[in-house]
Amino acid sequence: MSLVEVNHLNKIYQMGEVTISALKDVSLDIEAGTFVSIVGPSGSGKSTILNLVGCLDQPTSGSIKVVNQEVGELNNKQRADFRGQHLGFVFQNFNLIPVLSVYENVEYPLLMVKNESSAKHKDRILKLLDAVGVIDQKDKRPSQISGGQMQRVAVARALITQPKLVIADEPTANLDHDTAYKIINLMKEMKNQFNTTFVFSTHDPKIIGEAEIIYTLEDGMIKNREDRRTK
Amino acid sequence: MMKVAKIAYRNLLRYSRRTMLTSMLVIIGIAAVLLFIAIAGSFKQLMVGQITDSMLGHLQVHRKGYVASIDNSPLNLNLTSKQMTKLNEVLENNESIVAYSGRLKFGGMLSSFTETSNIRVNGIDPEQELNSVPLLKQRVTGPDNGTKATLKKGEIWIPETLAKGMKLKIGAQVVLVATNKDGSVNGVPLTVSGIIGAMTGPGGRDGYLNIADAYQLLRIKKGEVNEVAIRLKSFDSMEPAFAKLKKQLSEFKNKKDKPVFETHTWEKLSPFSNIAKIIDLLTMFVKVILIAIVLVSIMNVMLMAVYERIREIGTIAAIGTSPGKIWSLFLMEGFFLGLFGAVVGSFVSLGIIQYLNWQKLIVSFGKQDTLVLEPSIAISEVITTALIVIAISALASLQPAVKASKLEPVDALRHF
Numbered sequence: 001m002s003l004v005e006v007n008h009l010n011k012i013y014q015m016g017e018v019t020i021s022a023l024k025d026v027s028l029d030i031e032a033g034t035f036v037s038i039v040g041p042s043g044s045g046k047s048t049i050l051n052l053v054g055c056l057d058q059p060t061s062g063s064i065k066v067v068n069q070e071v072g073e074l075n076n077k078q079r080a081d082f083r084g085q086h087l088g089f090v091f092q093n094f095n096l097i098p099v100l101s102v103y104e105n106v107e108y109p110l111l112m113v114k115n116e117s118s119a120k121h122k123d124r125i126l127k128l129l130d131a132v133g134v135i136d137q138k139d140k141r142p143s144q145i146s147g148g149q150m151q152r153v154a155v156a157r158a159l160i161t162q163p164k165l166v167i168a169d170e171p172t173a174n175l176d177h178d179t180a181y182k183i184i185n186l187m188k189e190m191k192n193q194f195n196t197t198f199v200f201s202t203h204d205p206k207i208i209g210e211a212e213i214i215y216t217l218e219d220g221m222i223k224n225r226e227d228r229r230t231k
Numbered sequence: 232m233m234k235v236a237k238i239a240y241r242n243l244l245r246y247s248r249r250t251m252l253t254s255m256l257v258i259i260g261i262a263a264v265l266l267f268i269a270i271a272g273s274f275k276q277l278m279v280g281q282i283t284d285s286m287l288g289h290l291q292v293h294r295k296g297y298v299a300s301i302d303n304s305p306l307n308l309n310l311t312s313k314q315m316t317k318l319n320e321v322l323e324n325n326e327s328i329v330a331y332s333g334r335l336k337f338g339g340m341l342s343s344f345t346e347t348s349n350i351r352v353n354g355i356d357p358e359q360e361l362n363s364v365p366l367l368k369q370r371v372t373g374p375d376n377g378t379k380a381t382l383k384k385g386e387i388w389i390p391e392t393l394a395k396g397m398k399l400k401i402g403a404q405v406v407l408v409a410t411n412k413d414g415s416v417n418g419v420p421l422t423v424s425g426i427i428g429a430m431t432g433p434g435g436r437d438g439y440l441n442i443a444d445a446y447q448l449l450r451i452k453k454g455e456v457n458e459v460a461i462r463l464k465s466f467d468s469m470e471p472a473f474a475k476l477k478k479q480l481s482e483f484k485n486k487k488d489k490p491v492f493e494t495h496t497w498e499k500l501s502p503f504s505n506i507a508k509i510i511d512l513l514t515m516f517v518k519v520i521l522i523a524i525v526l527v528s529i530m531n532v533m534l535m536a537v538y539e540r541i542r543e544i545g546t547i548a549a550i551g552t553s554p555g556k557i558w559s560l561f562l563m564e565g566f567f568l569g570l571f572g573a574v575v576g577s578f579v580s581l582g583i584i585q586y587l588n589w590q591k592l593i594v595s596f597g598k599q600d601t602l603v604l605e606p607s608i609a610i611s612e613v614i615t616t617a618l619i620v621i622a623i624s625a626l627a628s629l630q631p632a633v634k635a636s637k638l639e640p641v642d643a644l645r646h647f
Contacts, residue, residue: 056549056641077553084551091644095546099245111234113551157550 002065003165003197004030004053009062011048011220022048024220026062030213032164034229035191036199037211044217046201047169053199054087054167055079067164084113088158088196090168090187094150096142096157102129102149103138106156114161125160131193132156132186148179152186159190166190168200172207184210235556239563243571246536250568253532257525257572258579261620264521265580265613268514269606270587274594275510277602278431278503279466285366286430287497288332288460289469290476292318295493297457298500301433304338304351305457306412312454314483314491321479322461327472329464330362333456335445336437339409341389346397350389352407352438354445354456357382363462373401373425381424388425388439399423407440411449419448431503469496518616525569525620526627533565533631544635545643554636561632562625569624573617584608 011023023045030036030053038046051057052064055071056079064071067086074082083089096105106125110116129135132152137145142153151171158166168187172180184200184207191198200211208214209228216224243250283289293301297308310318315333322331335354340347353360361368371388382388387407389399399405401423408418421440429436446453463472473496480492498504537544544557584606592604 051641054549056644057639077555080548080551080553082551083549084553087551089546089549091546091549093542095542095549095644097543097546099242108547109550111238112547112556115234161551 001032002029003032003067004028004199005063005065006049006053007063009049009052009064010060011045011052011057012060022220023052023059026217026220026222028215028222028225030165030197030199032197033191033195034197035188035210035212036197036215037208037213038199038201038215038217039203039208040201040217040223041203045220046203046217048220049217050167050169050199050201053165054089055083084109084161086164088161088163088166090151090154090158090166090171090200092170092173094142094147094154094174096150096153098142101139101141102134102145102153105142105153106160109157109161121160125156128156128160129153131190146179147175148182151175151179151183155183155186155190159194159196162194163196165197165199168198170201170203172202172204177204177206180204180207181210232559235559236563236567239560240567242560243564243567249532249536250571253528253568254572254575256528257569257620257624258576260521260524261573261576261616262580262583264517265577265608265616266583266606267517268612268616269580269584269608270592270604271510271514272608273604273606274602275507277604279497279507281366281430281602282501282503283364283466283497284462285364285370286434287500288363289463289466289497290461290473291495291497291500292459292461292476292480293457293493293495295490298493298495304336306337306449306451309335309412309451309455309457310459310492312452315454315456315459317483318459318480318492321476322459325472325476325479327463327465327468327475329462330359331459331461332356332359332363333442334360334458334460335442335449335451335456336434336458337409337445337449339407339448341393341397341438342406342408343397343399343403344406348393348397350393350407350438351434351436352387352440352445353434353458354442355382355439356442360439360460363460365462370428370430371425372428382439382441383424384441384443385421386424386441387421387444388427389423390436390438391426391428392436393438394423394426399426401426407444407448409448411451413450415450417448417450419444431501433500433502518619521616522619522623525572525623529565529568529624529627530630532568533561533628534634536564537561537631537635540635541638541643544638545640545645548638548640549644557638558632558636561635562628565628565632566621566625568628569621572624573620576620577613577617580608581613 006026006028009023009026013020013022040046052059059072103125110121129138132155134149134152137149142150172183187198212229214226215222294308294310322328338351341350403423405423406418406420410416463469477494480494481490483491485491587606594602594604
């Protein structure tokens with residue numbers, strides 16, 4: 001069953017007098033419960049496609065269906081609600097809120113998006129922090145933990161709302177190889193544990209191999225789709 | 232909304248340095264304004280109290296046309312004993328009035344036998360006068376330090392400037408010479424029984440003598456005066472009491488169908504009323520300046536907060552926080568900054584006011600150099616000022632809050 005259906009997607013950025021065609025007639029399909037990687041060199045359109053699928057940006061033309069919802073038709077508020085309801089995000093720079101503790105960072109989406117009370121979700125947060133291996137860091141601020149730990153916290157934050165799809169834009173770009181590998185494995189574990197679909201972008205060939213389906217982008221176009229599940 | 236409020240509160244606690252700096256600005260601003268209001272208000276109250284309770288009274292009644300030529304102290308515009316009888320009847324039946332005193336003001340020459348000087352004096356009934364202007368006795372220096380301030384027949388209280396100039400002391404013998412309204416000159420020997428401190432405004436350097444001596448000197452019939460000073464039960468009820476008395480007295484007409492009496496509040500008779508108005512105006516300007524300080528500082532801080540936290544805003548927007556909630560979050564932060572600053576600032580100002588009262592704040596004004604200010608501020612004034620500051624803080628956060636809520640997540644996330 002398709003979780004994400006992208007058809008004839010185009011994205012054009014107008015920067016002054018210069019027109020940049022970031023995506024050209026892109027079509028792809030992501031099944032629920034898969035571990036998908038989008039690879040390609042810098043400027044190939046990886047982040048653009050993830051932003052569009054993640055409802056952070058709007059396409060110039062084409063259609064994007066996520067969880068059977070045509071997201072291109074949604075207004076700002078509806079897109080925000082949709083993201084809160086169905087999506088989780090992991091960023092290259094972790095993007096944890098610096099003044100909040102590890103626990104509070106993970107709790108944040110529940111308070112702001114799900115409107116849940118603190119008492120109700122405490123156990124769930126602690127379990128998730130345990131699952132991603134940072135339970136012992138729960139009272140520390142982001143500045144007091146390592147990059148790998150920060151990304152683990154970011155993964156926990158992405159999963160806390162039980163999203164159908166987690167979008168990770170270059171989640172390992174700021175990590176050393178070992179840590180990057182551990183993070184990808186953690187995401188894979190979480191995918192299996194929570195049956196969540198993960199789509200991540202990378203240009204690190206060593207971790208690409210961990211993906212089940214690999215889309216290769218070049219100059220804003222999909223050059224190749226590789227399904228490694230059959231191999 | 233409660234969750235947003237809690238998060239906004241937590242953000243302010245966590246961004247502690249910025250919160251403290253902005254709050255300090257609001258605290259200092261509100262404390263300074265409330266302190267200014269308290270000190271300026273108490274100074275105004277003290278001066279008005281001194282002027283009304285030791286000299287002018289709250290209201291005054293004269294014969295029509297007297298105030299226009301008050302500097303000449305004309306004796307041909309006296310209230311006759313017949314007019315005074317009618318006036319007494321009105322005043323006695325007015326429930327707002329606690330006391331009144333008829334005065335006979337006139338100019339004369341005071342001679343110490345070696346020196347002679349001009350003097351303006353008030354012929355008074357001491358009992359009536361002290362009931363109408365009870366602080367008058369505080370201005371009198373005499374053998375009994377003014378505690379009795381009896382001013383018996385044959386005695387005179389002279390202004391301190393004149394006493395210094397003519398080297399007159401308590402017990403000195405003087406002669407007061409004056410011209411009556413018919414132009415004939417007469418003199419009366421008097422003993423200096425008190426030296427009276429100067430006051431700001433007209434009549435502030437007048438002497439006082441018993442009205443019986445004034446009648447004898449001016450050869451005027453008993454009962455005639457040219458000024459009636461009135462003390463009201465409550466200073467705050469001055470305007471309605473004045474309006475009522477003015478209406479009552481306007482019914483008395485002379486043969487030409489013109490009004491017999493004219494009624495004035497102390498404000499029309501003392502130049503200090505203009506100073507009081509300036510104090511009110513200054514207070515308003517200081518409030519406006521405070522509002523501007525709070526508005527600019529909170530707006531600046533909140534705008535800086537938005538710029539500093541663009542990626543944070545992008546992140547919370549990306550995870551699904553609606554633009555409305557982001558708007559509320561920043562608005563709440565501004566509101567709490569104002570609330571904290573207003574509450575602490577109000578308590579700080581109340582503390583300083585208490586301290587000043589304990590320390591006895593002494594000021595000088597004109598000839599008076601030992602005025603003890605007792606700063607106080609009405610709670611309603613504190614609450615109003617605090618509410619204005621809180622409202623302005625929220626208002627100042629509006630624009631930054633709108634800016635934060637309108638940031639596109641994808642742009643905000645790219646920000647470094």
